[in-house]
Amino acid sequence: MTDQVDARKPDALARVHDYIREGGYRPGDRLPPERQLIEQLELPRGALRQALEALERSGSIWRHVGKGTFVGDGAPDLEQEADTLIQMGRQLTPLRMMQARLCIEPALAREAAIHATGEAMAAIDRTLKRARAAATWAEYETQDDNFHRAVAKASDNALLLSFFDQLNRARRAVTWAAVERRNVRPSPDHSSFDEHDEIARTINARDPEGAAAAMRAHLKSVSARLFP
Incomplete structure (x- = not known):
């Protein structure tokens, strides 16, 4: 079970990263809600959250409670x-x-x-x-x-x-x-x-x-x- 989750994490991370890049999102832009991302990217909730946490640690995104998830300065380049x-x-x-x-x-x-x-x-x-x-x-x-x-x-x-x-x-x-x-x-x-x-x-x-x-x-x- 652990191997399955680990194998999926890089794919989930790549999907979210590509979604931001290909969608033309710029620093400060708000991403769609989690539910919408799950549907559009066809990812399990857990895999999406792990990917978002990794992107947040890298500075690619940042999150504000009650306001949403935003593209960070680290994302474009x-x-x-x-x-x-x-x-x-x-x-x-x-x-x-x-x-x-x-x-x-x-x-x-x-x-x-x-x-x-x-x-x-x-x-x-x-x-x-x-x-x-x-x-x-x-x-x-x-x-x-x-x-x-x-x-x-x-x-x-x-x-x-x-x-x-x-x-x-x-x-x-x-x-x-x-x-x-x-x-x-x-x-x-x-x-x-x-x-x-x-x-x-x-x-x-x-x-x-x-x-x-x-x-x-x-x-x-x-x-x-x-x-x-």
Whole structure:
């Protein structure tokens, strides 16, 4: 059953991507409702949602609760933009990338504390639970990425989210030194757990300056571990 779903995901992603490109949709254009896309693309609801989530992570689309799904700035020239960001990432040192994150992510956390909806806060909390339940470092790192993006998305600002997605794509291209792992998964006292909890707590408390400070402290903690 799992193999069947996995085999269908690339096809669903390609279908939605082609639908946007061939339909002449431009950045800011609203896509049809999910029900209409299911009918037009002949996709199962689950496959469509997975494809939309992948496109949202890449910056090709963005979604606003109650308003719909919109084409993002990454859609028209996605491959060219991705290549540019990859090239940029390869030219950056890990330290420069952390400095860039320190400039951008505390501001996103501040905005999240002001604008986050209940749904956005619930999404942040889900990433925290999944990170603690991760069975491997790879699973944890996926949820770590998801946490930071959930905070960015909670800012409720499509432009800021687009900036974050571009930063994240460049980050993946940076050459990082291998980190020695003593365990197959993070230990329960892994420092990022409490740091993430504090970021989430201040966002939930509607404390903009506290959220910015918590994010800054977290990134500095990560930087200190990577660059002792």
